[in-house]
Amino acid sequence: MTNQDVVLTIWLVGAALIALGFLFVVVQARRPAANAAAQNHVSHVLRKWVFFALLAGFAIGSWATLHQFPIPSQHGPSGAPQTVEAVGRMWSWQLTPDKVTAAREVEFRVSSDDVNHGFAIYAPNGRIVTQTQAMPGYTNRFVHTFDEPGTYTVQCLEYCGVGHAPMTTTFEVVAARGQ
């Protein structure tokens, strides 16, 4: 399951819960006023439990989906055996080096010489692999392991002027020796 699928599932479940909430309010509003006090008590208790259930659901869902993201600490060495310096500027990318080995961790250090850019890596099949912001005066780091060798494409995902759309470059992921 890709991150996109996880987010879609969370969104669908969340939307369904909100729709159920609306339905609950509509049904409640149609009820006659008889036994209003008793009903109010029931609906008050129900509302309280629905609120805490939603709160617990979102808290557990957030933890379960976010804690495992491969976000390395921005301080100290990551321990990745390969490092790529990626610098964006209007309107090109500079990757040093532009060749890495598959099946071994790569630490990307991403920054910008001018304005904010979006640093996104696309696999040879056109699917987005990972991305981060390229910001002036700051280095964003992330670690990724490429499973498949091939020619990967970098595309800017943050609109940065007339040269934004063709702001791309490529780099090679080569098979590790013995593979």
Ligand SMILES: [Cu+2]
């Ligand atoms: Cu751009």
